[in-house]
Amino acid sequence: MKLDRTNKLLIGLGITAAILIARLFVIQIIDDRYKIDASNNSMVYQTxxxxxxxxxxxxxxxxxxxxxxxxxxxxxxxxxxxxxxxxxxxxxxxxxxxxxxxxxxxxxxxxxxxxxxxxxxxxxxxxxxxxxxxxxxxxxxxxxxxxxxxxxxxxxxxxxxxxxxxxxxxxxxxxxxxxxxxxxxxxxxxxxxxxxxxxxxxxxxxxxxxxxxxxxxxxxxxxxxxxxxxxxxxxTIDAELQHYGQLLMQNKVGSLVAIEPSTGEILTLVSSPGIDVDILADFGNHYSEVVSNPYKPMFNRAVQAPYPPGSVFKLVNGLIGLQEGVLTPSTCYPCSMGYHFGKHKLGCHAHRSPLNLEESIMMSCNAYYCYVLRNLLENNSYSNIGEALDAWNSYVKSFGFGRKLGSDFPAELGGTIPDSKYYNKVYGKGGWKATTIISLSIGQGEIGCTPLHLANLCATIANRGFYYIPHIVKDSENVSIDGKYKEKQYTMVDTLHFPKVVQGMYRAVNSGYGSGGTASVAEVKGLDICGKTGTAQNPRGDDNSVFICFAPKDNPRIAVAAYVENGSFGAAWAAPIASLLVEKYLNGEIGDSRKALENRVLDGNLMHKVKPN
Amino acid sequence: MRLTEKGLFRNIDWLLVMCYLVLAAIGIINIYASIHSTESGSILDYSGRSGKQFMWLMVSLAAAVMIVFVFNPRIYESLSVPIYLAMILLLVAVIFLGSEAKGSRSWFEFGHVKFQPAEVSKISTSLLLATVMSQFGFKMGKIKDFLTVAAIIVLPMLIIILQNETGSTLVYVGFAFVLYREGLSGWLLFMIGMAIVLFIMTLTVSPYMAIIFLLAVTTFCDAVYSGKLKGWAAKYLPALVVLGFVPTAIEHAAGLFENPEDFMEAADPIYILAAVMLVSLPVVLFHAYRRGNTFTYFAAAAVIAGTLLVFSTEFIFNDVLQDHQRKRIEVLLGMKEDPSGVGYNVNQSMIAIGSGGLAGKGYLNGTQTTYGFVPEQSTDFIFCTVGEEWGFLGSTAVILIYVFMIWRIVHNAEKSKEAFTRIYGYCVASCIFMHLFINIGMTIGIMPVIGIPLPFVSYGGSSLLAFTVLLFIFIALDGNDKRYSN
Missing domain, CATH: 3.90.1310.10 (Penicillin-binding protein 2a (Domain 2))
Structure with a gap:
C-alpha cells in the first residue's frame, strides 16, 4: 500500500476511531468510577x-x-x-x-x-x-x-x-x-x-x-x-382488654390469649413478661437491655412457646372417644387415686368414684382418660396400635394442634403431636404399647402446643365443633385479609358430641366449692363461664397453671386460654386470670365479690419461682 | 449504452445504502429507548419521538429515491452556485427571523416542523467546493484558487458564528481534509492543527506549556527531517522535560520564601523560557546557516509564529474579548462549567456510557438515559443510550459502521473518474467524520460540548433529511459515473 494522501487520510480515520474506542474501553470497562452510584452525581435525590x-x-x-x-x-x-x-x-x-x-x-x-x-x-x-x-x-x-x-x-x-x-x-x-x-x-x-x-x-x-x-x-x-x-x-385487639390482660399477667411468666369464637378474631394476646410501649418507642436505646433480660421479653410465648397442655387436653381425648364410639356420655370409669397398670400408676387426686364423662371433666379425673386413651389405642377396628395412634393423631390435628394454625403472626410455632412413626423411632417397632404412652391421655408427654392452640381449642368447643383461624388483623378500607380467615374449620369430631363436653366444663366452674368442680374460683354470677383447668408438669420447678374458658355458655362471645409458668394448679392462677378477663370483657368491670381475687392476681408475683434458661 | 433503470439499480452502492439503513434503524431503536419511560406508546407511535423519527425516515427515503432515480445528477454541478447563494441567504435570514433557543438563533420554525439552515449549508458548501475544485486548471497551489476555496468554506462559518452556534462551525474545519486530498500542502494542514492545539493549550493549560509543546514538536520535526532523531532524544527531549517541570519547581520553591506571591511573580517561568529561547535561537540559526538547512529556518520561523500566537491568544482572550465572549469560549473548551449545565451533561453522559460496561444493560434497561438523567438524550446525546444499553460492544460496533461507511465513500470517490464526484465524496466523508468525532467525543468527554447531532442516528427530522440528501447525492453521482464508465 503506498502512502498517498488518500491512505494517510484513511489512517487518520483509523487512528481517530481507535481513540474513540480506546476511550470507550477505559470508561466502560477499566474505570469503575462511572459505574458506582451514578445517581449520586450532580443530581441530588432527597428522599x-x-x-x-x-x-x-x-x-x-x-x-x-x-x-x-x-x-x-x-x-x-x-x-x-x-x-x-x-x-x-x-x-x-x-x-x-x-x-x-x-x-x-x-x-x-x-x-x-x-x-x-x-x-x-x-x-x-x-x-x-x-x-x-x-x-x-x-x-x-x-x-x-x-x-x-x-x-x-x-x-x-x-x-x-x-x-x-x-x-x-x-x-x-x-x-x-x-x-x-x-x-x-x-x-x-x-x-x-x-x-x-x-x-x-x-x-x-x-x-x-x-x-x-x-x-x-x-x-x-x-x-x-x-x-x-x-x-x-x-x-382485632381490644385495647382496654389487652391493657387489662397485661396487668393481670404482670410479674408472671406465661401467656393470656382471648379469641372471639364467632370470628376467630384475637381480642387479647399477652406474652409476659413483655415490652412496654415506652421501650418500643425508643427501641434502639433499650435494645441491649431487652436482649439481656433472662426472661426474654422479645419472645412471644403466646404463639412461639411449646407447652404441654395438661389436663385441658382431656377435652380433646374425650371428644375423640365419643366420635370413635369407645366412649358414651354415660360411660363410667373407676378411679382409685390414679390409674394402675402393672406395677405402675398414673396418679390422681381425691374425688368420688366412679365418674361419668361430664363429671370426669368437672373433676378432671386422670384415670378416666387413661381408660379412654387405652380404648382408643386398643380399638379393634384398627389393625394395630400404630394405626390407632395415627387415627388419634389426625383427630388431634383437626383441632389445629401439631401444626401452624395459619394465623397472621409472622413466626407461629406448629407444636408437636406424636404419631406411630415417632414412637417407632424412639422405642423400636413393636416396642411400645398403650400404657407406654398413657400420659398423652392427660396432655403430658410428647405433646407441645402454644397458648394460641389452647385458645383455639377453647373457641372450637365454644362453637361446638368448628373454629375460625385466629387472626389479629381485620378487614379495613385499604387492607383486606385472606379469605381463609372467614371460613369455618371443622374438626373431625361431629358437632353433636360437643354439648356434653361443654356441660362438663360448665359444671367444672359453676358447681360451687365442695362439689369437686376444679374451677369454682372462675365462677362469675350470670356469666355462665365454662372452663377446664390444667396442671402441666414443668421439669423446671412447680407445675404450670393452665386454664381455658369461654362465656357465656350459649352464644359465647369470648374464649380464653391462660398459661402461667410455675403457677401450680390450674385453679391457682390461670383460672382467676382467665375468668377476670372474661368478666372484664363481658361486664366491663369486676364485681365487688371478686375484687379481692383481682387484687390477689394483680399483686401476685411468681417471678421468683421461674428459673429462666 | 442504453440507460435503463436496471443499469442504474445495479450501479448503486448498496453497501452504503445498507449502512445508512442500519444506522437509521439504530437511531429509531435508541430514540425509543431514551424516551420510552416518559412517553407511552409503542416504538412507531407517531406521537412519540421514535415514531416521528420513523416518519422522517420515510420522508428521507422518498427524498433519496427522488435523488437517485428521478433527478439528473448533472444538475448539482450546474445549480451549485445558486444553491450556495440561497443557503447563505437562509443562514443570514435565520439570524433575524429564526426562533431563539438556548441563546442562539439558528432554527426556522414552521408549526411543529423545525429546520436548521446550518445543517443544509453543509450540502451547498460541498456542492460548490466540488464544482469549483473540479474546474479544469484548478490548482490548490495557486493563491487565487486557494483563497476562493477558503472563502467558500469560511463564509458560512462566519454567519453561523453570528448565529451563536460557534461549535457547529467546527464541522467545516473538516473540509481541510478535502483540500489536503486535492493538493493542499500537508504542512499547512499540520499548521492549522497546531494552531488549534496551541490556542486550546494556551487557554486550558498555560501559555508556558503551550510554548514547550510547540518547541517539542518543531524540534522533533526538524530532527526527523535531518535524520538526527537520536540527537534530539538525547539533548532536546530531556531539556524540554526539565523545562516542563520548572513551574512546579517554582511553586514549591515559593513556599520557602516569606512572601510566596511576590516570588512567584518575580520568577515567572515564562521569563526563564524567554531567556532560554533568546540564547538558543541565534545558535540554532547559525547551525542552520552552516549546514544550509532550510527546514531549520522554517522550523525557527514556526516557533516564532507559534509563540506570537500563544501570546496574542492570551492577550486577546484576557484583554480584548468582552466578558460574555470570553465566557462562551471558556464553556466551549470546558474550562468552566456553565450554569445551564454543560459540565453536568458530560458528567451524566459519561456515567451513562460508563455504566454500560462490556455488554450493556440490555435494551430498554438503561437507568441513566431512560430516567432523564442525560438531557438531550434522544438528540445530541443519543450515543449515551447506545453506550449504556449496548455496552462497549455495541458502541464499538456503531463506530465501526461509521468507519466502514466513511471508508466506503472515500473508496468510491477515489474510483470515480469524475473529479466532481470525487471531491463531493470527500466532502461527504469529512462531514460525517467530523460529526462522528465531535459528537461521540463530546459524550465521552474528550471533546467540548458542541450541540451537533450524530448523523442518521440522532433524533431530528431536518438533521436526518439533510444527511440523507448529502449522502444520496453522492450515491447518485457515484452510480451515475459507474453507469457511464462501463
Missing part, C-alpha cells in the same frame, strides 16, 4: 419518607400512631468552624459525641463527598425548634422530618412489634426494597404487615451547580415523586 400507617384497635382506638421528629443532617463539606458549646447545649449532646462524629466524617470524606448524612436521629420537635432558631450559626446543618412511632395506650407491646432502621443484612434479605436509613417493622404486627404499613418513598430531585451546591429543583420538580403514605391497619 421523602412516607408516613407509616396507623394501627388501630378493633374499636378504632389508636394503638400505634406517629409523631413528628427531626433528624439532624450534616453536609460535612459545607460545615465551617462553629461554636461547639452552643451547638451541644442547644441539642443536648456531649462535646465528645460531636468530636467523634466529625472524626468519622473526616475518615469517610471521600465516601460522603457532597452528600449530607444523618448526625442525630429523632430529635424531639422542641429540641429541633430550639436548634432552628440558631441554625444560621451552623451552616451545613439541616433538619429532616422523620416520623417516629407513638403509642397512646400501654397495650400490645410485643404484639405490635417495633420499628427500627434497617441494617445491612435486612437490606440484603429484601433485595432492592430498602436503603440504609429506611425504617421497617422488625417484629409483631409492624413486621407482619410491613408491606401495608410502610407506604412508598418519594423523592425530590435537585440539581447541583458547578460548585456542587444544590441550586434548583430539577425540571421544576417534574421528575419528583411524591411519597405514598402507608395503609392504616385495624387490628
Amino acid at each position: 421523602i419518607y412516607p408516613v407509616r400507617g396507623i394501627i388501630h384497635d378493633r374499636n378504632g382506638k389508636i394503638l400505634v400512631g406517629n409523631k413528628t421528629t427531626y433528624d439532624l443532617l450534616v453536609t460535612p463539606r459545607d460545615v465551617e468552624a462553629f461554636d461547639t458549646a452552643t451547638f451541644c447545649s442547644v441539642l443536648g449532646i456531649e462535646r465528645e459525641f460531636v468530636k467523634r462524629k466529625f472524626e468519622e466524617y473526616r475518615k469517610n470524606r471521600r465516601k460522603i463527598g457532597y452528600r449530607s448524612v444523618v448526625m442525630i436521629k429523632q430529635l424531639s420537635p422542641e429540641t429541633y425548634m430550639k436548634f432552628a432558631e440558631v441554625a444560621y450559626m451552623f451552616p451545613g446543618f439541616s433538619g429532616q422530618v422523620r416520623n417516629a412511632r407513638e403509642y397512646p395506650f400501654n397495650a400490645g407491646g410485643n404484639l405490635l412489634g417495633y420499628v427500627s432502621e434497617v441494617d445491612q443484612s435486612y437490606i440484603n434479605r429484601h433485595q432492592g426494597e430498602y436503603k440504609a436509613g429506611d425504617y421497617a417493622g422488625m417484629t409483631g404486627i409492624e413486621a407482619a404487615r410491613e408491606k401495608d404499613l410502610r407506604g412508598e418513598k418519594g423523592y425530590a430531585v435537585y440539581l447541583r451547580n458547578s460548585h456542587n451546591r444544590i441550586m434548583t429543583r430539577y425540571r421544576d420538580g417534574e421528575m419528583d415523586k411524591e411519597a405514598v403514605p402507608g395503609n392504616d391497619i385495624t387490628t
Whole structure:
C-alpha cells in the first residue's frame, strides 16, 4: 500500500476511531468510577419518607400512631468552624459525641463527598425548634422530618412489634426494597404487615451547580415523586382488654390469649413478661437491655412457646372417644387415686368414684382418660396400635394442634403431636404399647402446643365443633385479609358430641366449692363461664397453671386460654386470670365479690419461682 | 449504452445504502429507548419521538429515491452556485427571523416542523467546493484558487458564528481534509492543527506549556527531517522535560520564601523560557546557516509564529474579548462549567456510557438515559443510550459502521473518474467524520460540548433529511459515473 494522501487520510480515520474506542474501553470497562452510584452525581435525590400507617384497635382506638421528629443532617463539606458549646447545649449532646462524629466524617470524606448524612436521629420537635432558631450559626446543618412511632395506650407491646432502621443484612434479605436509613417493622404486627404499613418513598430531585451546591429543583420538580403514605391497619385487639390482660399477667411468666369464637378474631394476646410501649418507642436505646433480660421479653410465648397442655387436653381425648364410639356420655370409669397398670400408676387426686364423662371433666379425673386413651389405642377396628395412634393423631390435628394454625403472626410455632412413626423411632417397632404412652391421655408427654392452640381449642368447643383461624388483623378500607380467615374449620369430631363436653366444663366452674368442680374460683354470677383447668408438669420447678374458658355458655362471645409458668394448679392462677378477663370483657368491670381475687392476681408475683434458661 | 433503470439499480452502492439503513434503524431503536419511560406508546407511535423519527425516515427515503432515480445528477454541478447563494441567504435570514433557543438563533420554525439552515449549508458548501475544485486548471497551489476555496468554506462559518452556534462551525474545519486530498500542502494542514492545539493549550493549560509543546514538536520535526532523531532524544527531549517541570519547581520553591506571591511573580517561568529561547535561537540559526538547512529556518520561523500566537491568544482572550465572549469560549473548551449545565451533561453522559460496561444493560434497561438523567438524550446525546444499553460492544460496533461507511465513500470517490464526484465524496466523508468525532467525543468527554447531532442516528427530522440528501447525492453521482464508465 503506498502512502498517498488518500491512505494517510484513511489512517487518520483509523487512528481517530481507535481513540474513540480506546476511550470507550477505559470508561466502560477499566474505570469503575462511572459505574458506582451514578445517581449520586450532580443530581441530588432527597428522599421523602412516607408516613407509616396507623394501627388501630378493633374499636378504632389508636394503638400505634406517629409523631413528628427531626433528624439532624450534616453536609460535612459545607460545615465551617462553629461554636461547639452552643451547638451541644442547644441539642443536648456531649462535646465528645460531636468530636467523634466529625472524626468519622473526616475518615469517610471521600465516601460522603457532597452528600449530607444523618448526625442525630429523632430529635424531639422542641429540641429541633430550639436548634432552628440558631441554625444560621451552623451552616451545613439541616433538619429532616422523620416520623417516629407513638403509642397512646400501654397495650400490645410485643404484639405490635417495633420499628427500627434497617441494617445491612435486612437490606440484603429484601433485595432492592430498602436503603440504609429506611425504617421497617422488625417484629409483631409492624413486621407482619410491613408491606401495608410502610407506604412508598418519594423523592425530590435537585440539581447541583458547578460548585456542587444544590441550586434548583430539577425540571421544576417534574421528575419528583411524591411519597405514598402507608395503609392504616385495624387490628382485632381490644385495647382496654389487652391493657387489662397485661396487668393481670404482670410479674408472671406465661401467656393470656382471648379469641372471639364467632370470628376467630384475637381480642387479647399477652406474652409476659413483655415490652412496654415506652421501650418500643425508643427501641434502639433499650435494645441491649431487652436482649439481656433472662426472661426474654422479645419472645412471644403466646404463639412461639411449646407447652404441654395438661389436663385441658382431656377435652380433646374425650371428644375423640365419643366420635370413635369407645366412649358414651354415660360411660363410667373407676378411679382409685390414679390409674394402675402393672406395677405402675398414673396418679390422681381425691374425688368420688366412679365418674361419668361430664363429671370426669368437672373433676378432671386422670384415670378416666387413661381408660379412654387405652380404648382408643386398643380399638379393634384398627389393625394395630400404630394405626390407632395415627387415627388419634389426625383427630388431634383437626383441632389445629401439631401444626401452624395459619394465623397472621409472622413466626407461629406448629407444636408437636406424636404419631406411630415417632414412637417407632424412639422405642423400636413393636416396642411400645398403650400404657407406654398413657400420659398423652392427660396432655403430658410428647405433646407441645402454644397458648394460641389452647385458645383455639377453647373457641372450637365454644362453637361446638368448628373454629375460625385466629387472626389479629381485620378487614379495613385499604387492607383486606385472606379469605381463609372467614371460613369455618371443622374438626373431625361431629358437632353433636360437643354439648356434653361443654356441660362438663360448665359444671367444672359453676358447681360451687365442695362439689369437686376444679374451677369454682372462675365462677362469675350470670356469666355462665365454662372452663377446664390444667396442671402441666414443668421439669423446671412447680407445675404450670393452665386454664381455658369461654362465656357465656350459649352464644359465647369470648374464649380464653391462660398459661402461667410455675403457677401450680390450674385453679391457682390461670383460672382467676382467665375468668377476670372474661368478666372484664363481658361486664366491663369486676364485681365487688371478686375484687379481692383481682387484687390477689394483680399483686401476685411468681417471678421468683421461674428459673429462666 | 442504453440507460435503463436496471443499469442504474445495479450501479448503486448498496453497501452504503445498507449502512445508512442500519444506522437509521439504530437511531429509531435508541430514540425509543431514551424516551420510552416518559412517553407511552409503542416504538412507531407517531406521537412519540421514535415514531416521528420513523416518519422522517420515510420522508428521507422518498427524498433519496427522488435523488437517485428521478433527478439528473448533472444538475448539482450546474445549480451549485445558486444553491450556495440561497443557503447563505437562509443562514443570514435565520439570524433575524429564526426562533431563539438556548441563546442562539439558528432554527426556522414552521408549526411543529423545525429546520436548521446550518445543517443544509453543509450540502451547498460541498456542492460548490466540488464544482469549483473540479474546474479544469484548478490548482490548490495557486493563491487565487486557494483563497476562493477558503472563502467558500469560511463564509458560512462566519454567519453561523453570528448565529451563536460557534461549535457547529467546527464541522467545516473538516473540509481541510478535502483540500489536503486535492493538493493542499500537508504542512499547512499540520499548521492549522497546531494552531488549534496551541490556542486550546494556551487557554486550558498555560501559555508556558503551550510554548514547550510547540518547541517539542518543531524540534522533533526538524530532527526527523535531518535524520538526527537520536540527537534530539538525547539533548532536546530531556531539556524540554526539565523545562516542563520548572513551574512546579517554582511553586514549591515559593513556599520557602516569606512572601510566596511576590516570588512567584518575580520568577515567572515564562521569563526563564524567554531567556532560554533568546540564547538558543541565534545558535540554532547559525547551525542552520552552516549546514544550509532550510527546514531549520522554517522550523525557527514556526516557533516564532507559534509563540506570537500563544501570546496574542492570551492577550486577546484576557484583554480584548468582552466578558460574555470570553465566557462562551471558556464553556466551549470546558474550562468552566456553565450554569445551564454543560459540565453536568458530560458528567451524566459519561456515567451513562460508563455504566454500560462490556455488554450493556440490555435494551430498554438503561437507568441513566431512560430516567432523564442525560438531557438531550434522544438528540445530541443519543450515543449515551447506545453506550449504556449496548455496552462497549455495541458502541464499538456503531463506530465501526461509521468507519466502514466513511471508508466506503472515500473508496468510491477515489474510483470515480469524475473529479466532481470525487471531491463531493470527500466532502461527504469529512462531514460525517467530523460529526462522528465531535459528537461521540463530546459524550465521552474528550471533546467540548458542541450541540451537533450524530448523523442518521440522532433524533431530528431536518438533521436526518439533510444527511440523507448529502449522502444520496453522492450515491447518485457515484452510480451515475459507474453507469457511464462501463
